[in-house]
Amino acid sequence: MNKTLKSLLAKGINSKVAEKIINSGYNLSTLSACSKEELEELGIDEFTRKQILDKRPPIPEDIIDNLLYKSMRTCCICRKSKRQIIIHHIIEWKVSRSNQEENLVVLCLKHHGEAHTYKELAQNLTADRIIAAKSKWENEVAEMSKKSAFKELEVITRQDYILREKWFNFLSKINMRIENIESSIEKFKFDFKIYGKSFLFLKVYDIEHIDDLINKENLIQNFKGAFFLDSLIVLGSKPFLSNEGFYSNETNIQIGWIYNHGGKNWDSVMLKENYDISNGKLFVENLLYENTNYKNFLTDDHFEEIMKIWNE
Incomplete structure (x- = not known):
């Protein structure tokens, strides 16, 4: 995997935006030096700007490799391999302060949005549901690899x-x-x-x-x-x-x-x-x-x- 793509995923940036950044000739280091206005000119949304400028430590590279390998770079909820992905903190960073593999999961953008949304009359994508789906999907991926x-x-x-x-x-x-x-x-x-x-x-x-x-x-x-x-x-x-x-x-x-x-x-x-x-x-x-x-x-x-x- 492209190192710049991996470093952007490590900052919580989704793969679609990450590819756009790379195609524009930028990497995480050059983006971090950009002002808010310069990032806006690049068409980078507010959520991604916050991720780029966030001072929290990035997810370690070996953990990213494990997550992507065990999930086949696919969301564990919908399992649609062609969707863009993001690495999501199951227990949000400001609470857990954890970049450990057990607190991270690969989600598509749709289900990442759902994980951050609470609905009164619908079944929410809770941490427990995500953990169960992650475990089941990783086991199925391992079986497919064996076959x-x-x-x-x-x-x-x-x-x-x-x-x-x-x-x-x-x-x-x-x-x-x-x-x-x-x-x-x-x-x-x-x-x-x-x-x-x-x-x-x-x-x-x-x-x-x-x-x-x-x-x-x-x-x-x-x-x-x-x-x-x-x-x-x-x-x-x-x-x-x-x-x-x-x-x-x-x-x-x-x-x-x-x-x-x-x-x-x-x-x-x-x-x-x-x-x-x-x-x-x-x-x-x-x-x-x-x-x-x-x-x-x-x-x-x-x-x-x-x-x-x-x-x-």
């Missing part, structure tokens, strides 16, 4: 079957043992969460990682333990996942595939943190696999051979 997140997970699961088959076929064609292929696909599972959706935390296949193997020219790597294949990763996959909003709990150990020229077969090496890829060759500062040397690392030529098999 949306699990729909995303269903898509990932469908992709998993397609990519799993392609991965199996690829490793079979380069003569990897069947039991190692079966265990390797499990290594694509890792703990993750989607930021902003903390309720979604589980193990799934690292689809972004596998897809990266299919679509990008990265060096394919593995690390072979004493008996079984322990892990399969791609150099650069961790930064890639991080940029996409994922994180992994794994340690900072990188794994590399090498080609054993003497034995004419693929072997493996486990590397520490310091590595670099330049001109298709892998350069490493720390080798933990003593039976290899630099000339055995995967080069452009070897990579092209692999990708030809992969893309068949």
